Amino acid sequence: xxxxxxxxxxxxxxxxxxxxxxxxxxxxxxxxxxxxxxxxxxxxxxxxxxxxxxxxxxxxxxxxxxxxxxxxxxxxxxxxxxxxxxxxxxxxxxxxxxxxxxxxxxxxxxxxxxxxxxxxxxxxxxxxxxxxxxxxxxxxxxxxxxxxxxxxxxxxxxxxxxxxxxxxxxxxxxxxxxxxxxxxxxxxxxxxxxxxxxxxxxxxxxxxxxxxxxxxxxxxxxxxxxxxxxxxxxxxxxxxxxxxxxxxxxxxxxxxxxxxxxxxxxxxxxxxxxxxxx
Amino acid sequence: xxxxxxxxxxxxxxxxxxxxxxxxxxxxxxxxxxxxxxxxxxxxxxxxxxxxxxxxxxxxxxxxxxxxxxxxxxxxxxxxxxxxxxxxxxxxxxxxxxxxxxxxxxxxxxxxxxxxxxxxxxxxxxxxxxxxxxxxxxxxxxxxxxxxxxxxxxxxxxxxxxxxxxxxxxxxxxxxxxxxxxxxxxxxxxxxxxxxxxx
Numbered sequence: 001x002x003x004x005x006x007x008x009x010x011x012x013x014x015x016x017x018x019x020x021x022x023x024x025x026x027x028x029x030x031x032x033x034x035x036x037x038x039x040x041x042x043x044x045x046x047x048x049x050x051x052x053x054x055x056x057x058x059x060x061x062x063x064x065x066x067x068x069x070x071x072x073x074x075x076x077x078x079x080x081x082x083x084x085x086x087x088x089x090x091x092x093x094x095x096x097x098x099x100x101x102x103x104x105x106x107x108x109x110x111x112x113x114x115x116x117x118x119x120x121x122x123x124x125x126x127x128x129x130x131x132x133x134x135x136x137x138x139x140x141x142x143x144x145x146x147x148x149x150x151x152x153x154x155x156x157x158x159x160x161x162x163x164x165x166x167x168x169x170x171x172x173x174x175x176x177x178x179x180x181x182x183x184x185x186x187x188x189x190x191x192x193x194x195x196x197x198x199x200x201x202x203x204x205x206x207x208x209x210x211x212x213x214x215x216x217x218x219x220x221x222x223x224x225x226x227x228x229x230x231x232x233x234x235x236x237x238x239x240x241x242x243x244x245x246x247x248x249x250x251x252x253x254x255x256x257x258x259x260x261x262x263x264x265x266x267x268x269x270x271x272x273x274x275x276x277x278x
Numbered sequence: 279x280x281x282x283x284x285x286x287x288x289x290x291x292x293x294x295x296x297x298x299x300x301x302x303x304x305x306x307x308x309x310x311x312x313x314x315x316x317x318x319x320x321x322x323x324x325x326x327x328x329x330x331x332x333x334x335x336x337x338x339x340x341x342x343x344x345x346x347x348x349x350x351x352x353x354x355x356x357x358x359x360x361x362x363x364x365x366x367x368x369x370x371x372x373x374x375x376x377x378x379x380x381x382x383x384x385x386x387x388x389x390x391x392x393x394x395x396x397x398x399x400x401x402x403x404x405x406x407x408x409x410x411x412x413x414x415x416x417x418x419x420x421x422x423x424x425x426x427x428x429x430x431x432x433x434x435x436x437x438x439x440x441x442x443x444x445x446x447x448x449x450x451x452x453x454x455x456x457x458x459x460x461x462x463x464x465x466x467x468x469x470x471x472x473x474x475x476x477x
Contacts, residue, residue, distance in 0.1 A: 035363075036360070036390075036391075039360060039392045076315055076319060078321040078333075241322060244321070244322070244325055251393075
């Protein structure tokens with residue numbers, strides 16, 4: 001991913017392919033998203049952040065619902081840049097409750113929300129999602145509607161939310177269709193995000209790069225690509241005030257400049273110059 | 279390093295906004311439970327100066343001021359991000375009231391493969407409280423994962439005359455050599471200290 005140009009990523013919590021049956025299973029997952037995953041990404045020069053939530057699919061299992069009560073202690077963490085993925089899967093009453101509760105959590109914690117739109121009955125699902133968003137304390141300009149496609153992009157655009165498109169090998173969107181949407185909705189280009197996945201299904205984390213290549217092949221400029229693939233996600237997740245795009249050096253060095261504070265070494269002129277140059 | 283010096287060094291690196299935040303957070307840490315939220319949020323408030331260890335240092339100051347009891351310290355570690363866990367481990371040397379009860383936190387960190395956690399775990403607290411087997415395994419883990427020997431507190435004193443440590447290191451060096459790989463120069467340094475001193 002680094003070789004392909006990836007310098008930062010936001011990993012949203014979601015379903016893992018095997019249903020979880022207890023809240024503790026979520027806590028280990030969230031801990032990994034705030035512990036090992038950022039370390040692993042930093043080893044490869046990639047800044048890692050995450051979005052945390054009880055996902056819509058598992059919000060239907062009463063055994064998992066205690067996660068909602070435990071989320072506040074996670075939503076204060078430095079690495080959390082949104083509440084998500086929340087939204088609808090099968091549009092059940094349990095999903096209604098989890099969605100509105102977590103939109104409120106986002107508002108309470110100064111976080112934007114990443115909202116998954118359903119794969120089945122998508123247009124109706126988007127309409128119902130927007131009803132709940134409008135009833136919530138979270139303004140639409142702090143909501144990213146994800147997994148949009150040609151049938152839902154118009155309604156999503158009219159809502160004032162950010163527009164997310166997930167690029168997959170066989171499902172959701174592909175790079176060429178994405179380029180057509182970007183051309184048709186040119187006036188919305190400052191709030192369109194594209195994302196890729198390395199998840200439980202057939203997915204390819206480099207699909208974002210493929211979108212950039214398809215954009216350039218279709219005549220978009222480098223600046224257009226930079227806006228869609230970098231500036232827009234930085235702007236949206238930056239709404240959290242917690243986005244930190246510096247990658248921590250994971251190489252433990254006893255004499256590392258950064259250890260000077262903890263080890264009592266005086267801050268020299270050379271050290272200061274280095275800091276200012278960062 | 280003394281806490282007073284740490285406080286001065288941190289202030290040296292903070293801009294005005296971050297200094298105001300730190301002053302407020304430290305005042306509250308002395309009196310209210312609200313400081314735990316500041317402990318979690320330290321990095322985003324102290325980030326402006328781009329010093330990689332500043333959030334660690336700030337969190338250590340908060341812990342030192344709040345003086346959490348053992349159940350609180352354990353909860354902060356268990357509920358913490360990797361950065362918060364690292365700060366708890368680094369603070370152990372500065373929390374005079376904490377006896378050997380915090381050893382499970384050190385042992386937890388030594389089971390990870392996050393080298394920043396491993397490095398934070400082998401400070402003066404580990405040197406004082408880890409038993410012989412645990413300490414030898416910690417040294418081996420550092421050599422194995424590339425954590426430099428110089429972050430292991432008091433290693434020359436603890437390694438001195440330790441024949442079992444010498445055996446472990448010699449076996450490790452032999453295994454590396456047999457597989458056609460190098461072993462770290464730090465291994466040779468520790469091994470040299472395990473030789474009993476001449477009378």
